[in-house]
Amino acid sequence: MRVPMTEYLVIDLDTERWVCRVCAHDMGSAHGNYKPGTLVYDRDPREIHQPIIDPERYEYTFSPDPSFCRILEYYCPGCATQIEVEYLPPGHPPTEDIVVDVAALRAQWQARGLDAEEVFNYGPGEDAQKHTAALKALGHVR
């Protein structure tokens, strides 16, 4: 069984691997963090949050200062989907943001007796159901 853990990652309980939800690329052992299975790029934050006032004349411009802030972009090596983004000081070690107890996850789903992908949803509310159904019909959400 595959359990959706983030928008772009599932844990395959049979193989105990992280897997890309978009292209099924293998992203490494589910016993650790998924980041070792990604491609990473150190982005100058000014390219994303572009200056609104003139950087030639002002110190503060609506753009983060690259000597304070870097944006790490994590890509799936299979389909190049940007699966995560992390704002860090330059040189700071990336954060291990999720480490799941795989045995406990398996036991949890066995006890539920449900298929994790089949019952997956984004939460309550008429708007959530309506928008999600419309976007699924478009093939825009999984």
Add this chain to the structure above:
Amino acid sequence: MTTIDEHPTLTAQEQEWVDEFMDETTLFLGPDPEIMRSHSIAERTEHEEEVIAAGVDRIQVERIRKRIAGALDEGYEMCEAQGAAPGAKWGDLTTAIYTAAGDVSYLSCHGVIAFSAILHHPIRYIMKYWKDEPTVGVHEGDGFIHNDARYGNVHNTDQSMIMPIIRDGKIIAWVAATIHEGENGACEPGGMPSGSETPFDDGLRMSPFKIVERGELRRDLLTFLQHSVRDPKLQLADLKVKITAVRKIMERVDALIDEVGVDTFVGALRVTVEDVDAEVRRRISELPDGTYRFDQFMDSTLKENILIKIACKITVKGDHMTVDLRGTGPEILNRAINAPLCSVKSMMMQAILAFWWPDLPRCTSAMSCIEIISDEGTWADASYDAPMGQSLQASFRGFSMMQALYSRMSFSTPHKYSNVVANWFNQINTFLWGGVTQHGDMVGNLCADLNGMPGGAKPFRDGEDAVSPLFCAMADTAEQEVMEEEVPFMQLVAKRLVKDNMGFGKFTGGMGYEMIVAAEGTPHWGFMTVTSGAKFSSIYGMYGGYGCGTYPLSMVKGTNVYDHFRNDPGSFDLSIEKIMNERPFPEGTYMTSHMGLQYDLARDGELYMISQGAGGGYGDPLERLPESVVKDAELGRISQKVAFDLFGVVYDPETFRLDAKATDAARAAARAARLERGKPFAEFCEEFVTPEPPKDLPYYGAWGDTDQITATVHTTDGPERVTAPLDELPIVMIPDRREVKIAALEERVRELEIKHGEQVNRLA
């Protein structure tokens, strides 16, 4: 050599003597760590044990809850309708009912949920120290006032009125109303001073004390409070409003008690608390076991730019959850950003009850079973001696950590109690103000624009623009025009969205608007801003979406724009971008700064300009529907450059017609470029990760996942970086920035004198 037994065993009699001695010689009753470190519900009282053992009728409990909710909402509406504080008018307040021990059993449906994690502290204090104190006591008709966060509060600008419900001489419950009052006599007007450098700069320091005695408001104490703040009318008016609202709630509750009896009422309050506790444990057990981590970095002391970390690691195992804040940067003993742990916890509760489990009754027990590990002495768990004027800097990040991590923890669960959502904006980007009004009154408070925080994106729709503050879903951004009748400044630009200011993603975070103000017709007026995030984004995106940008304070000094408008009404066409880039007022001095502006004297017509932030984006921006991108461009929400650079969308800028083929090609190229430039993680870390922060970056906190804390301390030889466990760090203080600037300028003068051979004889 004499051996000293450091832990001598005392007999019971000796211990009693020691306790008696300590009681008699206590200098004063400061915050009690036993009370202040605990956010858990109290044990059942004997009375509660008895009434629960006798059996509780669940339908009756539900009926009582509904009646209480009605009473609390009525009290809330009274405060909102009658309150003098701007905060009250916008709904920044709460009313609540508490068990005898002080646990919140029910909070008003509107208002600030965070208070359900905080007001048990002052009630526990009253019960422990004042109830049996002969000079104080707790009697029918008494009311206690309190504001100091060191005794349990979100921050010192909130003032509470706490009154006991007494039956047969016994306290059976408490009712309280709390309002964000604003002005509190701090070193700057408005009650949230970014400039405080000692705890004594933070304004009123009210430990819980009795100001209403058997129904009478004590004039002597009221006078003392009015004398201690800039706005004595506000202090009086809102005290009366809170007293009236609490009495109205008590009237309703008294009628309810008469109807159902004391035992049933007490049982209902306690059962509500216990039910929520049990339900929270059950909901935790639905989450996947594991560890989840979210680090945040703040870029400012509100006087200078630094980078300070707030760390959070949540561990879930079965029905147990632990939140570990170790690794967070140290407190800075002469800056206003520090928060007491209770304040940070209150905002964690805000996330839990507003964004995790909004269907639960708002009880102290919603967080009671969650273990929180924190070392005192960090900026998110500050000690008694730390200034806390802008404690929201740490506590709002307590909210963000819980909001971000819940989306990770709950993503797989088949039954969700709320939607997956990216981070809400978490800064109060607004103007605080103070001075003498056009009516001659001395005032100090703030604009409601802090309530225009944009929401985070959801996995199925964009975040809402400028929708509500993270701490109060129902708060209003108010009518600025109404306020202009009371204060001597105008918002020349209000509620205009700033182009490209959004968290980019498959679904975009909500956008924020800009605010441009200028004073006129006042003998004395000033503005302040109190937030961070001008160099390092203050919120981050989710699952491939980006966070918000950064937000400067822009000013044009040395001009009177009103004169320009009077001479040439056509010149009234303003935006931050236009003013700062085109500089339409030739005599003005144009400048930018971080968003920590201490009280700055505003001459007539000088411009102060800021922008609200943006909510976090969700998902890969290259997955956004191209039609949505073009629509954003057509509405002027994004520029053509951003449409292409971030979203890979091509359209005709004249007709806003999507070029589907070129968009497909641009997106394919963007994906190929990612594979080209992205490096395998291990190789990337090899190049990117450094053993310590960059040399010139004043960094505070753990560098990675370690128990060693890095800090820059200032010695007689200048700044020095140290790395040590928190309890071994020297006191961290930052030198006066004006002295630092003067020293740099003097050095430059010396250089120039040497360069030009000028001999100057300076007397020491």
